[in-house]
Amino acid sequence: MIEHAWHILPLVLLFALPVALLGGVVLYALRRGSLTSTLTVLVLIPVLATLVGVLGVSGFMFTPALTTMLFVCLLVGLITVPAAILLGRLIARRSVWEREARDRERAAEASRRELVAWISHDLRSPLAGIRAMAEALADGIVSERSEVADYAQRISGETTRLSAMVGDLFELSRITAGALQLTMSAVPLRDVVSDAIAAQTAVAHQKGVKVHANAEAWPIVAGSDPELARIVRNLVSNAIRHTPPDGTVAVQIGIEDGDALISVDDSCGGIPEDEIGRVFDVAFRGTQARTPERSGTTSGGGLGLAIAKGLVEAHSGRIGVRNRGPGCRFEVRLPLAVP
Numbered sequence: 384m385i386e387h388a389w390h391i392l393p394l395v396l397l398f399a400l401p402v403a404l405l406g407g408v409v410l411y412a413l414r415r416g417s418l419t420s421t422l423t424v425l426v427l428i429p430v431l432a433t434l435v436g437v438l439g440v441s442g443f444m445f446t447p448a449l450t451t452m453l454f455v456c457l458l459v460g461l462i463t464v465p466a467a468i469l470l471g472r473l474i475a476r477r478s479v480w481e482r483e484a485r486d487r488e489r490a491a492e493a494s495r496r497e498l499v500a501w502i503s504h505d506l507r508s509p510l511a512g513i514r515a516m517a518e519a520l521a522d523g524i525v526s527e528r529s530e531v532a533d534y535a536q537r538i539s540g541e542t543t544r545l546s547a548m549v550g551d552l553f554e555l556s557r558i559t560a561g562a563l564q565l566t567m568s569a570v571p572l573r574d575v576v577s578d579a580i581a582a583q584t585a586v587a588h589q590k591g592v593k594v595h596a597n598a599e600a601w602p603i604v605a606g607s608d609p610e611l612a613r614i615v616r617n618l619v620s621n622a623i624r625h626t627p628p629d630g631t632v633a634v635q636i637g638i639e640d641g642d643a644l645i646s647v648d649d650s651c652g653g654i655p656e657d658e659i660g661r662v663f664d665v666a667f668r669g670t671q672a673r674t675p676e677r678s679g680t681t682s683g684g685g686l687g688l689a690i691a692k693g694l695v696e697a698h699s700g701r702i703g704v705r706n707r708g709p710g711c712r713f714e715v716r717l718p719l720a721v722p
Contacts, residue, residue, distance in 0.1 A: 406431070410428075419468055426463045430463065437452050502548070516537060520534055552686070554690050555665065565607040565697060565698070566607050570606050576598075576645070579619055580596055586620070587632070592623050592631070595633060596634040596635070599637035600638050602719055610697070614691045615645065617687040618645075619632065621647075621688060626649045626651060630709075633647070643718070644714065644715070645714070646713065647712065647713045648708070648712045659706070663704075664689065698718070701716045
């Protein structure tokens with residue numbers, strides 16, 4: 384029996400080895416292809432090599448034993464090939480999911496590092512100013528009544544900016560942790576938009592920016608009044624901050640495709656196409672042309688748009704941005720309140 388096996392070994396190698404080598408070439412050609420194709424070929428190689436080897440040893444004489452062997456090889460192929468296809472798809476899907484998860488984790492980590500860097504810088508600046516002015520007051524360097532009042536006003540302004548930054552961080556932490564709880568009701572957008580614009584009137588006037596609102600309709604949306612006001616306020620504040628003096632910020636309200644639509648147009652000069660996809664990222668500020676001003680009227684932490692996006696999504700809405708005319712347009716779509 385052993386001698387017979389050694390006798391047929393050259394024939395087996397003669398017929399099966401080329402099939403194995405051809406399979407290797409095919410695998411090499413598919414090295415950049417899909418995982419499903421690779422696993423299918425990998426399963427077919429031994430099945431075909433066995434089949435060709437058996438045929439070669441039998442001299443292609445179809446005896447009952449050979450027919451049985453061929454039938455077994457066919458059954459093995461019918462079982463293993465679909466299994467390989469299914470396994471390949473499962474592994475490929477899992478690999479894609481893991482790769483996307485790693486990419487999201489890396490992006491989140493990069494955003495966290497960027498946020499820490501920006502916040503550390505932004506906190507240090509007002510704190511240093513407050514400390515210097517407090518020391519000047521304590522040492523008696525500033526003694527005139529008018530100067531003392533001016534220093535007190537500056538300290539109050541820096542404190543307000545610090546408080547706003549801390550508030551932004553707290554709001555963002557609630558959104559990212561899923562701890563945001565909304566008290567839903569039917570909210571008229573007329574009141575929300577009017578209050579948000581009124582809150583930014585002083586800042587716009589100080590910068591020389593005109594803000595006006597137009598409404599094709601005043602829809603009533605399903606949402607939480609304070610959070611909806613925060614969304615509009617952040618978008619209007621962002622538009623004013625990036626609009627040059629004598630520019631215009633236009634807020635438009637309407638209904639489109641069954642949703643309430645809020646759009647805010649500014650005159651920022653547009654956003655570079657390679658940055659427009661990152662506008663809502665945490666602490667993203669983009670080019671220097673869009674860097675927040677140190678006017679003391681805003682927190683300056685680069686969190687406003689990220690907070691707006693989180694609040695919109697918490698309302699089952701959508702937010703987007705695109706370049707339009709002399710600037711860009713931010714659009715918010717919110718579900719209408721059920722009558």
